[in-house]
Amino acid sequence: MDFSDSMMGIVRKEFPQAEIVTDLFHVMQIYGTKGLNAMRMKLKRANTTEVKRQRREFKKRQEQNAWLRFLVRMYGASTDISPCARNWLIFSY
Numbered sequence: 001m002d003f004s005d006s007m008m009g010i011v012r013k014e015f016p017q018a019e020i021v022t023d024l025f026h027v028m029q030i031y032g033t034k035g036l037n038a039m040r041m042k043l044k045r046a047n048t049t050e051v052k053r054q055r056r057e058f059k060k061r062q063e064q065n066a067w068l069r070f071l072v073r074m075y076g077a078s079t080d081i082s083p084c085a086r087n088w089l090i091f092s093y
Contacts, residue, residue: 003022003026003030008020
């Protein structure tokens with residue numbers, strides 16, 4: 001039988017001498033599902049945290065690239081400058 005309170009009450013009232021037995025399906029449904037849901041939520045939270053971190057990094061890179069494009073327009077530097085010069089332009093201001 002399943003674990004519902006209404007079913008348990010009916011069985012106890014109508015069959016007071018009956019031995020209550022639960023089947024494996026209902027045991028696994030309750031306890032197996034709880035464990036799986038806990039693991040699923042843990043993985044979901046970890047993934048959400050990672051996605052948020054990646055979005056922050058992407059936004060930061062976009063802002064840095066926007067700053068570089070601004071400096072290129074202002075000072076007329078070419079866009080194919082060396083990485084060293086590019087880093088200097090980004091971080092020196």
